[in-house]
Amino acid sequence: MNNISKGIIIGLCTAMIVACGKDDPNKQLSTEASSEVEDVKTAATDTSTSYNENKSSNNTKIEIPEGMYISELTGEPIDEKIKDQRPIAVMIDNEEESFPHYGTTQADIVYELINTTRIDRLTRLMCIYKDWGDIQKIGNIRSAQPTNIVLAAEFNAVLCHDGGPWFNDEYFEQEIYADHFTGVFSRDLSIRDNLYDKFILKGDLDNAFANSIISPTYSETYSDYDKKFKFTDYGTVVDLKTQAAEVSDVVELVLPFYHNKSTLRYNGQTEKYEYYEYGKLYQEAEDSAPLAFDNVILQSTQIYKMDDNGYLRYYFQRSEKNCGYYITKGQCIPIYWDRDFDTDIVHYYSDESYTQEIQINTGKTYIALVPNDTWDEVSLK
Numbered sequence: 001m002n003n004i005s006k007g008i009i010i011g012l013c014t015a016m017i018v019a020c021g022k023d024d025p026n027k028q029l030s031t032e033a034s035s036e037v038e039d040v041k042t043a044a045t046d047t048s049t050s051y052n053e054n055k056s057s058n059n060t061k062i063e064i065p066e067g068m069y070i071s072e073l074t075g076e077p078i079d080e081k082i083k084d085q086r087p088i089a090v091m092i093d094n095e096e097e098s099f100p101h102y103g104t105t106q107a108d109i110v111y112e113l114i115n116t117t118r119i120d121r122l123t124r125l126m127c128i129y130k131d132w133g134d135i136q137k138i139g140n141i142r143s144a145q146p147t148n149i150v151l152a153a154e155f156n157a158v159l160c161h162d163g164g165p166w167f168n169d170e171y172f173e174q175e176i177y178a179d180h181f182t183g184v185f186s187r188d189l190s191i192r193d194n195l196y197d198k199f200i201l202k203g204d205l206d207n208a209f210a211n212s213i214i215s216p217t218y219s220e221t222y223s224d225y226d227k228k229f230k231f232t233d234y235g236t237v238v239d240l241k242t243q244a245a246e247v248s249d250v251v252e253l254v255l256p257f258y259h260n261k262s263t264l265r266y267n268g269q270t271e272k273y274e275y276y277e278y279g280k281l282y283q284e285a286e287d288s289a290p291l292a293f294d295n296v297i298l299q300s301t302q303i304y305k306m307d308d309n310g311y312l313r314y315y316f317q318r319s320e321k322n323c324g325y326y327i328t329k330g331q332c333i334p335i336y337w338d339r340d341f342d343t344d345i346v347h348y349y350s351d352e353s354y355t356q357e358i359q360i361n362t363g364k365t366y367i368a369l370v371p372n373d374t375w376d377e378v379s380l381k
Contacts, residue, residue, distance in 0.1 A: 062235030073108035073130045073155070075231030075362035084217040088132050089152035089178070090200065091161040092125040093142040094260060096278050100285030102199060103127070103138035110275075110291070111151060112255075112262060113369040117303075118310035120259035121374075128157055132205065137286075139199035141185055146171050146306075147314040147369070152178035154228055154345045156218055160185070160205075162198050165311050176343045179214045181205075228345055230359050237329065238361050243350045244333035251330060252381040253296065256374035264296055264366065266330050273327065273366065294363025296327040297348065299337055300375040314369055316346060324348070325380070328361050332380060 064070060068077040073087060087108075092101060094112075104110070107127035115124040126148050129135065144161035149171045152159040159180040171177045186201045209216045232238045240247045251266040253273070264273040272292040275282045282291045300323050302315040316339040326335045326348060338354040339346045350356045370378060 059236045061233040064234065070231075070234060071108065071130055072228070073128065074364060075229065075360075076234060078131055082131055082133070085130070085133075086216055086218055087128050087130045087155050087157040088200075088205065089126055089128045089148070089155065089157040089159045090138050091142050091144050091148060091159070092127055092138075093140050094123050094125050094277070098140055098142075098197075101139070102285050103135050104282075105284040105289045105291050106135055106138075107364070109155075109365045109367065110293070111148075111367050111369065112257070113147060113314065114257060114303075114312070114371065115145065116310035117305055117312060121257055121371075122259040123257045123262060126151065128152075128155060132200075134202065135200075136202050137188070137199050139185070139197070141198045141200065144168065144180070145311055145313070147312075149177045149180070150316070152180075153343075156221075158214060158216075160200060165307070165309075167306055167311075181208045181212070181214070184208045184211075228347075229365070230347075230357050231362050232359050234362055238359050240326075240328070240331050240333050243356070243358055246333070248332050248380070249330060250327050250332040250380045252379075253298070253327065254379040254381070255298075255368055255370060256377035257368075262368070264293070267292065268330065271329055272363075275366065292364070293366040294328060295360050295365040297324060297335075297365065297367045298327070298378065299324040299346075299367065299369050300372045301369045303371045303373070314371075316344075325378075326358055326360065327380075333358075 064077050067080050069080045069083050070076065071078045090103075090107075092098075092104060094115075104125065104127055107129055109128040111126040111128075112123050113126075114121040116122055124142060126144075127138070129138075132138075138160075141160065141162045143164040144159055145164060146168060148161070149159060149168060153176065157178060159178040161180065161182050162185070163182055172180060184207070185198045185204055187197060188199050188201070205216075208214075251268075253264045255262045257277075260277040261279060263276040265276060266272075267274050270292060272294055273296050275291040275293070283289065284291070303312045304315060305312050322337050324335045324337055325332050333350065335358055336349045336352055336354060337346050338349060347354075348358045348360075350358050
C-alpha cells in the first residue's frame with residue numbers, strides 16, 4: 001500500500017469516528033504512533049507476507065469431525081454432546097485489585113463495557129462460555145447491570161453474577177431476559193483473605209441448576225438465538241475486501257476506558273489481538289496465557305446514567321450513530337450495527353442501510369461497547 005492510499009484510508013477511518021461520536025470538529029483521531037507502537041507494527045508486518053500467501057492456499061473448508069458440531073459462539077468444532085447446553089455469561093471484576101483472574105482465557109466471547117461513569121469509567125468484563133463443565137475456576141465474580149442482562153439474553157445464556165443494583169429486578173422479572181444465578185458461588189481464601197472474592201468452581205453450576213428451576217439446556221426459542229454471528233466456513237478466512245470498499249491496517253486499538261487503559265495489540269505470529277490493561281499484557285492466573293482474540297468488534301453506543309453512583313444503561317435501538325469497527329487478522333473495516341428492541345439480537349452490517357451482514361472469522365471474539373460521548377477518542381493505529 002503506497003503512502004497516498006494509506007493516508008486516504010486513515011482519513012476515512014478518522015471521519016467515521018468523528019461522525020459517530022460527539023459533534024466536536026476540534027477532536028481528531030490521533031494517527032501518530034509512538035516508538036512502542038512502531039515496534040508492534042514491525043512485528044505484525046514481519047508475518048503479514050506469510051499470512052497473505054497462506055490465505056489463498058489454506059482457504060479451504062474443512063469437514064467437521066464425527067461427534068462434533070460447529071459452535072454457535074465461535075464457528076469452530078466442539079463436542080456434539082453439549083450442543084443443547086446453554087452458555088453461561090459470567091461477570092468478572094476488572095479492577096486491578098481483583099487480580100489474578102481465572103478462566104477468562106477459556107471464554108468464547110468477552111464483552112468489555114464501563115461499569116460506572118465514576119472511577120474514570122472503570123470497566124467490567126462479561127465472559128461467555130459454551131463448554132463450561134470442566135473449567136476448574138472462573139472469576140472473581142462481581143455484580144451485573146441491566147445491559148449485561150440484555151446482552152446475555154442474546155445467547156440464551158445464564159447470567160452468573162454477585163448481586164447488582166435494585167433496577168436489575170424489573171429485568172429479571174421478565175421472561176424475555178436472561179435467567180441468572182447469584183449468591184451460589186464459592187469463596188477461595190487460598191488466594192488472599194478477601195471475603196468478597198467469589199469464583200465458580202467445578203461443580204458449582206451443576207449444583208446451581210439442580211437446585212433451581214432454571215434449565216441447563218436451551219429454551220424452546222433457541223432458534224432465535226443461534227445466529228448472533230455470521231461465521232465464515234470452518235477452515236476458511238474472511239476476505240474483508242469483499243465486504244467493504246476500503247480496508248485499513250490496524251495493529252493497535254486504544255479505547256477510551258480511562259481507568260483500565262484497555263488496549264489490544266496485534267500479534268502477527270498468532271494472528272490474534274492480545275488484550276492489555278493497566279499498562280501491561282493481561283495474563284491468565286494459572287498458566288500466564290494472554291487473553292487473545294481472532295475477532296474484535298467495537299460498537300458506538302448511547303448510554304443513560306441511572307443513578308448518582310454512575311451506574312448506567314446502554315441503549316441498543318437504531319440511531320444515527322450505530323457505527324463501529326470489525327477488526328481481524330491485522331485489518332479493519334467500518335461497520336454498522338442494528339437492533340430494534342431489547343429482545344432482538346444485535347447484528348453487524350457493512351452498510352448504513354443494514355442489508356449486508358458482515359461475515360467474521362471463526363474463533364474467539366472481543367466486543368467493546370464504547371459510549372458515543374467518547375467514541376471520537378477511539379485510536380486505531
